[in-house]
Amino acid sequence: MAIEKKDIDWGSLAFAYTPTDFSYVCNWKDGAWEEGGLTPDHTLNLSECAGIFHYCQECFEGLKAYTTKEGDIVCFRPDMNAERMYDTAERLCMPPFPKDKFVEAVEMVVKANAAWVPPFGSGATLYIRPFMIATGNVIGVKPATEYQFRILVTPVGPYYKGGVQPVALMVSDYDRAAPHGTGNIKAGLNYAMSLYPSVQAHSQGFADNMFLDSQTRTYVEESGGANFLFVDKDGGLVVPQSFTDSILPSITRRSLVAVAKEMLGLNVVERPVRFDEIGEFTECGMCGTAAVISPVGKVVWKDGEVVYGMDHVGPVLAKLRATLTGIQSGEVEDKFNWVHKVM
Numbered sequence: 001m002a003i004e005k006k007d008i009d010w011g012s013l014a015f016a017y018t019p020t021d022f023s024y025v026c027n028w029k030d031g032a033w034e035e036g037g038l039t040p041d042h043t044l045n046l047s048e049c050a051g052i053f054h055y056c057q058e059c060f061e062g063l064k065a066y067t068t069k070e071g072d073i074v075c076f077r078p079d080m081n082a083e084r085m086y087d088t089a090e091r092l093c094m095p096p097f098p099k100d101k102f103v104e105a106v107e108m109v110v111k112a113n114a115a116w117v118p119p120f121g122s123g124a125t126l127y128i129r130p131f132m133i134a135t136g137n138v139i140g141v142k143p144a145t146e147y148q149f150r151i152l153v154t155p156v157g158p159y160y161k162g163g164v165q166p167v168a169l170m171v172s173d174y175d176r177a178a179p180h181g182t183g184n185i186k187a188g189l190n191y192a193m194s195l196y197p198s199v200q201a202h203s204q205g206f207a208d209n210m211f212l213d214s215q216t217r218t219y220v221e222e223s224g225g226a227n228f229l230f231v232d233k234d235g236g237l238v239v240p241q242s243f244t245d246s247i248l249p250s251i252t253r254r255s256l257v258a259v260a261k262e263m264l265g266l267n268v269v270e271r272p273v274r275f276d277e278i279g280e281f282t283e284c285g286m287c288g289t290a291a292v293i294s295p296v297g298k299v300v301w302k303d304g305e306v307v308y309g310m311d312h313v314g315p316v317l318a319k320l321r322a323t324l325t326g327i328q329s330g331e332v333e334d335k336f337n338w339v340h341k342v343m
Helices: 051-055 078-091 099-112 188-203 251-262 275-280 315-329
Strands: 023-029 037-039 058-060 063-067 073-076 125-134 147-156 167-171 208-210 227-231 237-240 268-271 283-288 292-301 304-307 339-341
Touching: 023 099, 037 099, 051 125, 058 078, 058 188, 063 315, 073 099, 078 099, 078 125, 078 251, 099 125, 099 147, 167 188, 188 208, 227 251, 227 315, 237 251, 251 268, 251 283, 251 292, 251 315, 283 315, 292 315
Parallel strands: 167 208, 167 292, 237 268
Antiparallel strands: 023 037, 023 147, 058 125, 063 073, 063 125, 073 339, 125 147, 227 237, 227 283, 283 292, 292 304
16 A cells, blocks of 8 residues: 655655654553553653653664565564563663664564655665653662653665765763673663763764773773674774673664675674774774664774774775665565565
């Protein structure tokens, strides 16, 4: 059945919030999740004593809905987002949202907003933001007794308006996450920690920060909101890992690793990466839902810099990005069964 799309200049969309027709909402109270469903109301009415305001019990996810070349509306690996949000909620003493119910909720809200899913070839997508907050009153330092899970969706333009271009990074003097802390979960508190150094980086003309491990400050960890990838001189992929479990398990990163190994035949090594060896690599990129891969052209710190090339995207990361985005759009065969058809 043909869907009449909204009258939008899809090619001019920014990566920004636009309210759509429906959100999804489900509340947890008296030890159980209610049935949940759609709502046209995009506002929240909360007590001033709600736990989210005092002890920051909040977590979120990010994924997208696409229109494929064949005209289907699909999502990419929503089961992985469900699993990661489940793990995050457990770490924050929040009631985990059931994984099957998470996927069903994503399907429900995407179908209800099908007219907002940008057409194939527009470069735009429907961004999906599931999140959970503590809504119950709490004054003492303890978990709240009530929570709300919501999903908002919004059409967004491509992360890079003028095409994929290398960016410059600054090595931050600040730390993103403590050893054995919350760096491996997707909680708003981690991103709040990165805002001050992010604003500093932007004010100095850099796109983002490169954070080092906070225990020894000798290993590469993450940027403000993405994992790193490196390419060695032999064309192999090197993926930073953490001794202290403080790197977020990016779904995009894990997907790129599988594509590199099983489709492109690359040698892939996942290991801690020392900061003093980044100059030995030929390419560097940040990976995440928004841009898939953001190529890094330069990394700058107090005593020096490493330049990978600000005027071109490296061939290995370019091929890797094109292959994964091709799978998502239906232009490349999905050998992994990652693409989840919604309608």
